Amino acid sequence: MTNPAPSTDSTAFAIDTAAQAAMRSSRPAGHGPVRAYDWIGHHAANRPGKEAVRELSPRKHHSYADLDRRAEALAVHLQSQGIGRGARVALLAHNGVEYFDLQFACGRTGGIAVLLNWRLTATELEYILNDSAPLLLIHDVEFTATAQDLQQRCGIRHLLCIDKGRGAASAYEAALAAQAGQVARREVLTHDDVVTIMYTSGTTGHPKGAMITHGMNFWNCTNLGTPAGVGMKTVHLSVLPLFHTGGLNCYSNPVLHAGGTVVVMRTFDPGAALRVIGDVAEGITHFFGVPAPYQFMLQHPEFATTDLSRLQSAGVGGAPCALPILQGWGSRGVHLMQGFGMTETSPACIFLDPADAQRKLGSTGKPLLHTEARIVNDAGADCGPDEIGELWVAGPNITPGYWNRPDATAGAFEGRWLKTGDAARMDSEGFFYIVDRWKDMYISGGENVYPAEVENVLYQLPQVAEAAIIGVPSDKWGEVGLAVLALKPGQTLDRDTVLAHCQGKLARFKIPTDIAIVPALPRNATGKVLKRELRKQFVGSNAPAIT
Missing domain, CATH: 2.30.38.10 (Luciferase; Domain 3)
Structure with missing residues (x-):
C-alpha cells in the first residue's frame, strides 16, 4: 500500500466549499461566523453537581464540574505537547468519558479530534492516520501494540495510554492530574471551525474524512433534540461506538448540550443493555441504536420481562429497520422513531x-x-x-x-x-x-461497507481475474457481503482461501461471508460491472446455490 506523506499544515482543514460560501454570503453585512460556545463550561457554572456522564464499566459518575475539569486538564496537556489550533489528535478506544474529554478539550484549544474505528485493521488505520497526520494518539491499553506499530508507521509524535484497570495510575489519568488547576489558552472558535474528522468508507477503496464542524454539532442538537424530547432530565443509554456519528450524536451530544445525563456502555451486550434499561435506579429515558441491537435485545430471553415503561424515546437509524423489529418493540409499548442521516x-x-x-x-x-x-x-x-x-x-x-x-x-x-x-x-x-x-454501499450490522475497498483486497489474490461485492440479506446483520469472482484460466479458489486472505486486511464486518464463482462479470458497453444483474442472479428465492 502506498500512503501519502503526513500533512503538517494545520490550516488544511479550512477547505472552502460552495456550501460555506453560500452560508457566508447570506449573513447580514458586518456579521461574521457564529461563535461556538462551551456547553460543558456553561453547565458546570450553572449546575456543577449534575451528573453528566455515567460509565458502567468500571462504574464511575462524572458531574458537569468533573467533566469541565477533565476537558480543561486535557486541553492544557495538549497545549503542553505543542498541539494547538488545527492540530489533530486521534483516539483509538472503546466507549468512555475520554471521547467527551477530547471533544470538549478541542472545543477550547481549536484542536481536531480524529475518532478511529477500533474494528479496523492496522493497515486500514495506517491510511487514516497518514491522511490526518495527528500529533498524538490516545489509545486503550488493549490497543497498545497496535498504537506502537502505528506510531512508527505514521510518524506520530506522542502516545497516551488509557488503562481503566489502573484507575488514577493510568497514564491518561495521570496526565490530567498533572494539569489540574491549570488553565488552557482559549481559542475563539466559530461554527465554521472543524472539531472532528470522521472517516467513512470510500467508493474508491480508501476512506474519506468527513469534517464535522462546531456548527454541525450544534444544529444536530437542535434538529434531533426537540423531536426526541431531549432535556435536562434526559438519561440516555449510549451503546453505539462513540467513534461513529450514531454513537456520538444520537443522542449523546444533544443530551450534553441540554444538560442531561449520558450513560456509557463500554461495549454493547443485549442482556446487559436490557437490565440497565429496566433498572429503576439507572433511570434510562432515551436510547438509540441501529437495527441490530434492537434485534438482539428483541431475541434475548429477558426482553419479555424487562420493564420498558420509563423509556420515553427510542430512535433507530443507520440502516432500514425490518418490520418484525418495529412490531416486536411496538408490542411492548415502545414505538421506534425512524430517520435518515x-x-x-x-x-x-x-x-x-x-x-x-x-x-x-x-x-x-x-x-x-x-x-x-x-x-x-x-x-x-x-x-x-x-x-x-x-x-x-x-x-x-x-x-x-x-x-x-x-x-x-x-x-x-x-x-x-x-x-x-x-x-x-x-x-x-x-x-x-x-x-x-x-x-453500491451496503450496511452490515449498522456499519457501511463500500464494495470497492473489499474488491481491492480480493484482486490481490493471484487466481482472481474479476471481483465484485454485493450485499445479500442476512437475518442477523441485515446484509452481508457476497464475493462474486471470475477466475483466471486454469485456476481454482474456495471460500476458506478467500476468507483467510481477507483476515488482517479488512475489518471483520467487511469480510464477505461467502463466494460465488462465475465465468465472467456482467458489464455494460463502457465496461462498468452491472451489479444489478448480480443482485438479480444471487438475491431472491430463485437464486442458485452459492458455492
Missing part, C-alpha cells in the same frame, strides 16, 4: 414521527426543522410525487467537505446541496422513502 449530515436529516409509523411503514419521514431535502432527477430537476431520483439535502448541519479531498468535496455538492447518492422518492404528503443506494 449520514456522517456528512451530522447526522440527523429526515425523521418519521412515531404517530405516522404505522400509517407510513417504510418511510424515513420528513425533513427536520433546520434541514432541507429534495429529490432530483438526472436532468437536475425536482422529481414529482413517487418519482424516483437522488436525495439531495442542505442546511447548516451539512459537512463543509472531506479532509485533504477537494476533488471528493467538489463531486459531493451541487451548489449548497449535498448529493447523498441515495435513490429516494417522496409521496404526495411529503414523506420520504429511501429506495436504493446508488453508491
Whole structure:
C-alpha cells in the first residue's frame, strides 16, 4: 500500500466549499461566523453537581464540574505537547468519558479530534492516520501494540495510554492530574471551525474524512433534540461506538448540550443493555441504536420481562429497520422513531414521527426543522410525487467537505446541496422513502461497507481475474457481503482461501461471508460491472446455490 506523506499544515482543514460560501454570503453585512460556545463550561457554572456522564464499566459518575475539569486538564496537556489550533489528535478506544474529554478539550484549544474505528485493521488505520497526520494518539491499553506499530508507521509524535484497570495510575489519568488547576489558552472558535474528522468508507477503496464542524454539532442538537424530547432530565443509554456519528450524536451530544445525563456502555451486550434499561435506579429515558441491537435485545430471553415503561424515546437509524423489529418493540409499548442521516449530515436529516409509523411503514419521514431535502432527477430537476431520483439535502448541519479531498468535496455538492447518492422518492404528503443506494454501499450490522475497498483486497489474490461485492440479506446483520469472482484460466479458489486472505486486511464486518464463482462479470458497453444483474442472479428465492 502506498500512503501519502503526513500533512503538517494545520490550516488544511479550512477547505472552502460552495456550501460555506453560500452560508457566508447570506449573513447580514458586518456579521461574521457564529461563535461556538462551551456547553460543558456553561453547565458546570450553572449546575456543577449534575451528573453528566455515567460509565458502567468500571462504574464511575462524572458531574458537569468533573467533566469541565477533565476537558480543561486535557486541553492544557495538549497545549503542553505543542498541539494547538488545527492540530489533530486521534483516539483509538472503546466507549468512555475520554471521547467527551477530547471533544470538549478541542472545543477550547481549536484542536481536531480524529475518532478511529477500533474494528479496523492496522493497515486500514495506517491510511487514516497518514491522511490526518495527528500529533498524538490516545489509545486503550488493549490497543497498545497496535498504537506502537502505528506510531512508527505514521510518524506520530506522542502516545497516551488509557488503562481503566489502573484507575488514577493510568497514564491518561495521570496526565490530567498533572494539569489540574491549570488553565488552557482559549481559542475563539466559530461554527465554521472543524472539531472532528470522521472517516467513512470510500467508493474508491480508501476512506474519506468527513469534517464535522462546531456548527454541525450544534444544529444536530437542535434538529434531533426537540423531536426526541431531549432535556435536562434526559438519561440516555449510549451503546453505539462513540467513534461513529450514531454513537456520538444520537443522542449523546444533544443530551450534553441540554444538560442531561449520558450513560456509557463500554461495549454493547443485549442482556446487559436490557437490565440497565429496566433498572429503576439507572433511570434510562432515551436510547438509540441501529437495527441490530434492537434485534438482539428483541431475541434475548429477558426482553419479555424487562420493564420498558420509563423509556420515553427510542430512535433507530443507520440502516432500514425490518418490520418484525418495529412490531416486536411496538408490542411492548415502545414505538421506534425512524430517520435518515449520514456522517456528512451530522447526522440527523429526515425523521418519521412515531404517530405516522404505522400509517407510513417504510418511510424515513420528513425533513427536520433546520434541514432541507429534495429529490432530483438526472436532468437536475425536482422529481414529482413517487418519482424516483437522488436525495439531495442542505442546511447548516451539512459537512463543509472531506479532509485533504477537494476533488471528493467538489463531486459531493451541487451548489449548497449535498448529493447523498441515495435513490429516494417522496409521496404526495411529503414523506420520504429511501429506495436504493446508488453508491453500491451496503450496511452490515449498522456499519457501511463500500464494495470497492473489499474488491481491492480480493484482486490481490493471484487466481482472481474479476471481483465484485454485493450485499445479500442476512437475518442477523441485515446484509452481508457476497464475493462474486471470475477466475483466471486454469485456476481454482474456495471460500476458506478467500476468507483467510481477507483476515488482517479488512475489518471483520467487511469480510464477505461467502463466494460465488462465475465465468465472467456482467458489464455494460463502457465496461462498468452491472451489479444489478448480480443482485438479480444471487438475491431472491430463485437464486442458485452459492458455492
